[in-house]
Amino acid sequence: MQVTTISTAALGDRSYVVSQDGAAVVVDPQRDIDRILAAVPDGARVVYVLETHVHNDYISGGLELARRTGAEYVIAAADEVAFDRTGVHDGEVLAAGPLRITPMHTPGHTPQHLSYLIGDGDGPGAAFTGGSLLFGTVGRTDLIGAERTEQLTRAQYRSARGLTATLPAATTVHPTHGFGSFCASAGGASAAAESTIGRQRDENLACTTADEEAFVRMLLGGLTAYPRYYAQMAPINRAGPAPLDLSPPPEMAVTQLGKRVTAGAWVVDVRQRRVFAGAHLAGTVNVELGDSLPTYLGWVLPWGTPVVLAGDHAGDVGEAQRMLARIGIDHPQARVVGVSAAAEASASYAVTDFGGLARVKAQRQLAVLDVRRDDEWRDGHIVGALHVPLPDLEDRLDELPAEQLWVHCASGFRAAIAASLLDRARRDVVLVDDEFARAGDAGLELTA
Numbered sequence: 284m285q286v287t288t289i290s291t292a293a294l295g296d297r298s299y300v301v302s303q304d305g306a307a308v309v310v311d312p313q314r315d316i317d318r319i320l321a322a323v324p325d326g327a328r329v330v331y332v333l334e335t336h337v338h339n340d341y342i343s344g345g346l347e348l349a350r351r352t353g354a355e356y357v358i359a360a361a362d363e364v365a366f367d368r369t370g371v372h373d374g375e376v377l378a379a380g381p382l383r384i385t386p387m388h389t390p391g392h393t394p395q396h397l398s399y400l401i402g403d404g405d406g407p408g409a410a411f412t413g414g415s416l417l418f419g420t421v422g423r424t425d426l427i428g429a430e431r432t433e434q435l436t437r438a439q440y441r442s443a444r445g446l447t448a449t450l451p452a453a454t455t456v457h458p459t460h461g462f463g464s465f466c467a468s469a470g471g472a473s474a475a476a477e478s479t480i481g482r483q484r485d486e487n488l489a490c491t492t493a494d495e496e497a498f499v500r501m502l503l504g505g506l507t508a509y510p511r512y513y514a515q516m517a518p519i520n521r522a523g524p525a526p527l528d529l530s531p532p533p534e535m536a537v538t539q540l541g542k543r544v545t546a547g548a549w550v551v552d553v554r555q556r557r558v559f560a561g562a563h564l565a566g567t568v569n570v571e572l573g574d575s576l577p578t579y580l581g582w583v584l585p586w587g588t589p590v591v592l593a594g595d596h597a598g599d600v601g602e603a604q605r606m607l608a609r610i611g612i613d614h615p616q617a618r619v620v621g622v623s624a625a626a627e628a629s630a631s632y633a634v635t636d637f638g639g640l641a642r643v644k645a646q647r648q649l650a651v652l653d654v655r656r657d658d659e660w661r662d663g664h665i666v667g668a669l670h671v672p673l674p675d676l677e678d679r680l681d682e683l684p685a686e687q688l689w690v691h692c693a694s695g696f697r698a699a700i701a702a703s704l705l706d707r708a709r710r711d712v713v714l715v716d717d718e719f720a721r722a723g724d725a726g727l728e729l730t731a
Contacts, residue, residue: 284382284403286457287322289313293606294341295464295576300399301412305337306380308401309348309409311335311459314527314609316344316351329354330379331369335413336393337362337461339426339656340511342524346720359386360393366523368715371397389415389446392422392466394431400454402704407451410480417461418475420488423468425506426646432506433499437695440498443489452481465509468502486500486645498521506609511674512581512610519611520728527608531601535591535617537625548589548616551580553603554623556699560714562628569703572599575696577606581699582674583700584612593619632706636717637725650689652683654701655719659693666728673697680708691715691722 287300291313299310300322307327311334312319317664323329331640332345336359338344346366349356357377360370371377372386385400392414401612402408414422421443424435431443456478460466484490492498535543540550544566552559553576559569572594584590590607594600600618607613635643637675651668653660660670671679673692692698695716702714723729 284401284405284407285324286409286455288457289322290462291341291609292463293577294609295462296341296459297457297462298459301382303382303403303629304380306330306382308333308382309345309354309380310457311338311413311513312344312348314342314347315523315529315605316348316527319344319348319647320351321611325561327441328352328681331355331357331384333357333384333399333411335398335415336396337364337391337410337520338512339516340460340464341516341609342525343520344527346472346523347526351617357386359388359397359708361395362521364521364523365463368708373397374668382402387446389413389442390462391415391424391435393427393443394435394438396442400450400647407454407514409455409457410450411457411459412446413459414466415439415458416446416456416483416487416489417458417467418456418478418483419486420467421502422460422466423509424502426466426509428523432503436502438500439445439493439502440489440492440495442462442485442587443487447480447484447487447490447517450478450480452484453455456480456483463574465507468506482662484550501663508656508674510578510582513583515586523612525613528708529598529601529605529608531602532592532615532618534620537564537619537622540567540591540593540619540627541648543589543616546589548591549584550591550619551591551600551603552622552703553592553594554717556695557634558623559699559703560634561630562623563703564627565630566707567593567703568707569699571696571699572603573696577602577610577612579673579700580607581610583677583704589616591615591617591619596621597620630706632702632711633713634716635689635713637688637691637715637719637722637727638717640691640715641726650688652688652701653692654690654697655692663729663731665722666730670713676701676704677708680705680710683710687711687713689713689715691717693719
């Protein structure tokens with residue numbers, strides 16, 4: 284039995300293709316199914332597309348993949364969706380050539396969540412655990428609603444312990460979430476590349492915490508903010524996502540961008556943050572191309588706002604378009620390629636590091652703005668700094684002082700987005716592009 288992993292680092296998720304003797308099964312496919320189809324062995328037929336749950340952090344490609352390949356689309360029978368599917372229950376057995384697939388009800392991440400045990404009769408098989416048993420921890424339990432969080436947390440504890448108690452120790456574990464995803468809870472998943480049931484029995488938070496009450500307190504106390512776009516994902520997945528269209532949007536001249544900004548579109552410039560700070564069109568927003576782009580743009584962009592993508596290279600703009608389509612931000616209005624070479628740059632702002640901030644702060648009073656999450660702020664911050672998490676920034680601009688703002692986060696990525704939003708609002712801003720771990724060594728006073 285062959286297990287092929289398709290990683291989506293930008294969202295912290297993994298999809299899987301399991302195959303043997305010409306039969307293949309796909310677990311939790313992302314929306315851009317070209318990557319999934321490329322991983323299916325030549326000549327193999329996709330028999331089943333399996334969803335562990337209705338996803339809250341991305342648009343599934345499962346429905347389209349099943350239609351494209353003729354596979355059966357398998358979802359928990361208890362999940363309500365608006366399209367035809369194969370509903371399965373705990374303990375049923377499905378056959379795909381020599382592969383045997385057993386759904387296991389593992390509620391917690393969602394009420395109807397399934398894990399799948401897949402094997403070929405030779406060895407202990409592989410457990411595909413979705414948002415249930417992750418590497419070192421479990422999936423978060425607060426995405427359905429506050430009124431169900433404690434109930435689901437208790438269910439998650441029992442599900443994780445049930446899996447490790449009943450499956451053979453050598454069974455390999457293949458979670459969907461936990462590789463940087465905000466769907467992971469309690470400090471995030473471990474950085475392990477692979478694991479087994481036996482290892483999770485010894486290492487997983489749910490398995491090493493003997494008392495359920497203590498686990499519930501720990502998990503609920505460790506829940507942090509998650510991206511706002513999550514609220515849109517499950518409804519789209521239940522309705523049946525439209526097929527992905529990655530055809531390039533119309534080309535636009537840089538000279539036309541100002542009109543799009545005035546009309547209310549977000550012109551998203553994906554160039555490197557220091558390049559953008561040095562020269563850009565006033566009113567544009569900088570979200571640097573990288574793994575964090577979809578998470579944080581999806582977090583701050585008002586849902587449904589038209590988007591224009593801009594960058595120096597067509598490949599960069601195309602990759603940003605693919606990343607955003609995975610979270611349902613489809614069909615950019617237009618694209619602009621070659622921004623740096625254009626002569627329309629009309630704005631800029633200064634960039635420094637924590638050393639530069641410390642030197643100026645030693646000479647005069649500064650307004651330092653920290654845009655990290657609440658939990659990061661509580662763990663330690665610069666004494667005297669202002670705190671407004673990035674997703675709240677535009678709604679709280681009136682709370683900020685009129686003076687120059689020196690904005691930072693944990694690495695510079697979110698601070699760069701914040702700096703561009705402040706610049707768009709015609710505020711005087713300095714981007715602190717640095718790792719927060721260096722702030723103390725730079726001479727800045729931090730809270731304990």
